[in-house]
Amino acid sequence: MSKLLIVVDKLQDWGPFFQYDGVMTLADYLKWQGKSRQRVRLINLCRQSQYLGSGYYCSLLAEARNHHAIPSIKVFNKFNRDEIADVIDDIPVALTKQLNKALADNPESQLTFQLYFGETNERSLKKVADYLFEAFSVPILHVDLIKKQQWQVKTIRIGSLHKLTESQQTQFAEALERFSHKIWRLEPNKRQFKYDLAVLMDPKEQFPPCTPRSIELFCKAAKKAAMDTEIIGARDHQRLAEFDGLFIRETTAVNHHTFKMALKAEREGLAVIDDPNSILRCSNKIYLQTLFEQHQVPVPDGLMLFKYDADNLERAADLLGLPMVLKIPDGSFSRGVVKVKTMTELRQKMTELFEQSAIILAQRYTFTEFDWRIGVLNGQALFACKYFMARNHWQIYKHGSGKTQSGAFSTCAVNEVPAHVLDAAIRACAPIGDSLYGVDIKQDGDRVYVIEVNDNPNIDDGVEDLFLGNKLYDLLVEDFIRRIELKR
The missing domain is CATH 3.40.50 (Rossmann fold)
Known part of the structure; x- marks a missing residue:
């Protein structure tokens, strides 16, 4: 703790x-x-x-x-190096517009407001406050505004606790309570936890990488190992330093708060699953294809198609044949992945996908009834599942209008998985890192093809934990403790 x-x-x-x-x-x-x-x-x-x-x-x-x-x-x-002006000059235009909209009816030409741990009572200025606190994480920050042709931040200053008025003291105390609740929380009398772990979740996420029950089982396993867990959200990024570790149980992306929180947690010295390097490497299929080819990891034949190349269609059809699979680099849960059967479909889908990305990955299509999902933690296979294709579909997930269908599954012991499948999974993870991964593999007889490595794999009760049961969560907790102890 x-x-x-x-x-x-x-x-x-x-x-x-x-x-x-x-x-x-x-x-x-x-x-x-x-x-x-x-x-x-x-x-x-x-x-x-x-x-x-x-x-x-x-x-x-x-x-x-x-x-x-x-x-x-x-x-x-x-x-001390007068970098304040540079940060002020870099305030996004959208925030400046919001600032002027919020103060449109204010008759004054100068204003000062305070931030307490990034919070302000001026709700309309919240995003500006978030921006300034991210750049200058200070307990008390004075922000001076000036109106010329429009409102803008003139300067910012570090505030002093002993100069606060009584009402400001109240605001400071309330902000501190939210920022670092440990000051106000009564410690349990009978049991002291040795470790503190934050679990990042979004209860509104459509396709979360875990079920509420699996999180409950993980937290129960953590408690047995003297680890206190707390569910946090995106707004808790400034509280990360009070924890020993961060477990991200929300679908990750580089242009997303999950990546920012992983970066911040790593800077603060926390044990992080998944770490920012893993998110960065796993989130882009173009990167993975290149990485796997360099490390002789078995993958489907693939080709990178560039938006302004005139011979994209011919090169793809000649090398890969039809049908083929087209993927945008950062799709997830089968989204942004299409199968094309004809040259007309190829031309149409390429045009659509190039609206989303300057590069598309084309791969040879290989039919299988299921994909292997091998869970890997710290370079060791953790669990094994077969994910079957959705009914009358060629993918595990079938996205329809307002409805998503998925195929059946089968969970087995790791030692029941063919050796060449396990070997491919471990080899695929080695150049990425030692975190928690889910490796998707197609098996065609004696040949295997690594489709992708997911940095934030599903761990759902009754699916991935079906064979190991509670032992799966014990192993996750043990590895977190190992990582925390290494950080210390």
Whole structure:
């Protein structure tokens, strides 16, 4: 379990707030030892933010101790190197428009508002606040606005706790409660958890990589191993540092908050499944095809088609024949994947897919009744399933108007899988990483073809866990603990 510290210049600066044993002066922090190898999160509320001031030294020393401070020393250096203007100049046009829309009826020419851990009472300015807090993660941030031809951010400044008014103290305390709930949460008397794990989920996701029951079983296994779990969402990205690990159970994409949260968690020193490199590598079929070819991983014959090449149709038909499969690089759950049987279909579908991507992957079509899905964790096969094609369809998922159908499945022991299938799965994961993957493989007699490696594979109760049962979740928890201990 991580420890949260709050460092101030004078203890009376914390006087108006909830009394917490983690509050200390900078001098006390220098003497503080803590538990060996314990993760420490530090909120730096020292008064002096200038170069070589007390606040600067607090974050500098925290970094030297491998403690995770807010503000970080990098943020202090942004202020001291006058990088504020560059960040302000880079504010997206859409946010500037939103700012002007929100303040359209305001008669003033200058305004100041405060951010407390990225929050503001001005709901219309929330996205601007999110942008500034992402660039300058500071507990208290003063934002000065000026109206010339339009409203714009003039400058930003680090605020001081001891200068807050009574109403501002209330806002600060409420924001801190949401940002770091550990200060206000009563610790259990009978049991202390050794590890804290965040599980990222979106309850509204149409095709989530897990069922609620599988998450419940995972959390139960974690509790047995002295690991506390908490379900978080996209809005909790600034709380990541209070955890030891992040388990992403939401469909990932590079241009998505899942990737940003994986990056942030990795920077904060968390054990992350799936890590950002795995997301980056697995999310693009063009990348995977090239990677597999370089590492002699068996794949279907494939060809990259470029939007402005005039001979795309002829090259594809000559090399791969018909029918063939066309894929956009970042499709998931069988979306963005089409089979074409004629040259007319090929021309039509290529035109449609080139509207979504400058490059299309064309592959030779191989019929199989099912695809193998081999779950791989840390280079070892974890589970094995056969996913059968949807009824009267050539894919596992059949997407219709407002309805999606999927085929049947069969789960078996890993040692029942043909050796060459397992070998292909392990070889496919090796150049990607050591995280949790789901490898899709077609088997045609003695030949196998790796279709793709998924960085965020489904683990549904009654499907992937059908053979191992609760043992599957125990193995996931054990591997998380191993990764957390390695980070320490």
